[in-house]
Amino acid sequence: MRKVNAGRRIGWLLRTNRVLGARPRYRRLAAFAADFDADGVTPSVSISTLSRWENRVTTVPGAAVRRYEQLLDLRPGLLAAVNDTVARYLTPPTQAVPPWARHRRPNPGAPLDELVDLAVTDAVLGSEEWDRLTELLACRPQLILSPASTWDRLSERLLTEMCIADGVSWMRRAEAFHRLIVHPVGQRAAMTTAAAAAADTSAQSLIGTLGVFSASAHPDASSSVVRHLTDPLTDRTFYGALLTSVKKLRFGHFDDRQTAALLPILCALVAAGGGERTSLAARLLQLLPRELQVKVPSRVWAAATAALWPAAAxxxxxxxxxxxxxxxxxxxxxxxxxxxxxxxxxxxxxxxxxxxxxxxxxxxxxxxxxxxxxxxxxxxxxxxxxxxxxxxxxxxxxxxxxxxxxxxxxxxxxxxxxxxxxxxxxxxxxxxxxxxxxxxxxxxxxxxxxxxxxxxxxxxxxxxxxxxxxxxxxxxxxxxxxxxxxxxxxxxxxxxxxxxxxxxxxxxxx
Missing domain, CATH: 1.25.10 (Leucine-rich Repeat Variant)
Structure with missing residues (x-):
């Protein structure tokens, strides 16, 4: 299967919406470039600039993604949310606000203290406000909120809303929570909140709550994931932990002991055969270090190879x-x-x-x-x-x-x-x-x-x-x-x- 990196995907997304959008004249880059500058805020662009963005020769600024949304009459935040979601999953979790997400707004918006006050009360807070709030928090890695329980309240509310949101609203809240869980000060509250939510059997979004741990390289995040593999609370938390392990293995989050604990679990899943989890376990076996792969029985490797069937082109x-x-x-x-x-x-x-x-x-x-x-x-x-x-x-x-x-x-x-x-x-x-x-x-x-x-x-x-x-x-x-x-x-x-x-x-x- 042909692999396409995150940058190429966002370029394709922009071009596809421009070429197939409701305004046929925008199929011509010259017409799109002429209107792109009309807001008087976005920096001037040329046809070659747009071409480089859409072909991923250069990184697309966040403000430019928003301008595409405006000109193409798309839901505000749609392209930015997809960009965040795709790039967050496919790139290493090294920064709270990665380069692609910075400087998205031409206007400053509400100040941080005002947004925090809204988030810890019974006020209605949309995805735009959560995006702005967590961006401001992420840009202040040493920020102290008082009282300290404010971090808990922010994390609990945001995760609850994420669990019941849909579509763009979900994507934007997921990205917002990822920013909290990698914040040097706020990450502890975010991890505690996610762990408690995953253990709450009265809720139904158990897979998604475990998934947020994929954004954090903190040892506690890895421990939570492994715990749900070795001693799962429910069948769904087990599956959520399996999914989360893909990214954590790929980016080296697990230590040697945790990685070794996965081996018998994965071998058993592949040997059992059949269904979604067999192919997922087979892919996880491929991500294990070489010194563990050599311990996989040949019959299990044969079953893993069969589970990862060639794409039906x-x-x-x-x-x-x-x-x-x-x-x-x-x-x-x-x-x-x-x-x-x-x-x-x-x-x-x-x-x-x-x-x-x-x-x-x-x-x-x-x-x-x-x-x-x-x-x-x-x-x-x-x-x-x-x-x-x-x-x-x-x-x-x-x-x-x-x-x-x-x-x-x-x-x-x-x-x-x-x-x-x-x-x-x-x-x-x-x-x-x-x-x-x-x-x-x-x-x-x-x-x-x-x-x-x-x-x-x-x-x-x-x-x-x-x-x-x-x-x-x-x-x-x-x-x-x-x-x-x-x-x-x-x-x-x-x-x-x-x-x-x-x-x-x-x-x-x-």
């Missing part, structure tokens, strides 16, 4: 071709197939997710979702592999809209599909576009509550509670809380959502 090329066919005057874009391939076949979900967000922020999103839905229908009709169905649903979870949501709802309600497939469909429903009517949730609960002794059915109910929570369906959540026949785990999760303060829910939507 024809599938990616076909889906990319279908996407381009739906676009008037499509540009030549050899990277589209590369990204579709990576989104569907990379063994590490976080890598796939970053690529999904990259595609999400382009005009390719809707036609690509349509192509993916067609592939999903064909796969289901042919009774294709459940793991391939899951990969397609994962992609639709980010890229899909209202039309794809109807398809996924039908999968959740189908009694002809296997329980694992319906569980994957319920998981995808949490973030796909559009909205589900109350009647759907009641029908789905009635269906899966009949089989509550099944682990898959209980998981589907748990996913549905998450869907209700993420879309703020408080009346439905209240119904779940009052049904004593439901498993305690399901009622506890619904209670967690209903207990969230209104200002937290409102803030997370911004």
């Amino acid at each position: 024809p599938v990616a090329e076909r889906l990319s071709a279908e996407t381009l066919e739906a676009i008037e005057e499509p540009p030549a874009d050899p990277l589209l197939a590369v990204f579709v391939d990576e989104m569907l076949h990379d063994p590490v979900f976080d890598v796939r997710l970053c690529t999904m967000f990259l595609l999400y922020a382009t005009p390719y999103r809707a036609p690509l979702a349509h192509a993916l839905a067609g592939e999903l229908v064909t796969t289901l009709r042919r009774r294709g592999r459940p793991d391939w169905v899951q990969r397609l649903l994962d992609a639709l979870r980010i890229l899909g809209g209202a039309e794809e949501r109807r398809l996924i709802e039908a999968m959740v309600l189908s009694e002809h599909l296997g329980p694992a497939v319906r569980d994957s469909a319920a998981y995808a429903l949490g973030h796909v576009g559009g909205a589900s009517p109350d009647d759907f949730y009641r029908r789905a609960f009635a269906l899966h509550a009949r089989h509550e002794e099944s682990a898959h059915s209980t998981s589907v109910l748990d996913r549905l509670v998450y869907c209700m929570g993420i879309t703020d369906r408080r009346a439905l959540l209240g119904e779940v809380v009052t049904r004593p026949e439901l498993p305690a785990r399901i009622r506890t999760a619904a209670t967690w959502w209903t207990g969230l303060p209104a200002y937290i829910r409102e803030s997370a939507a911004l």
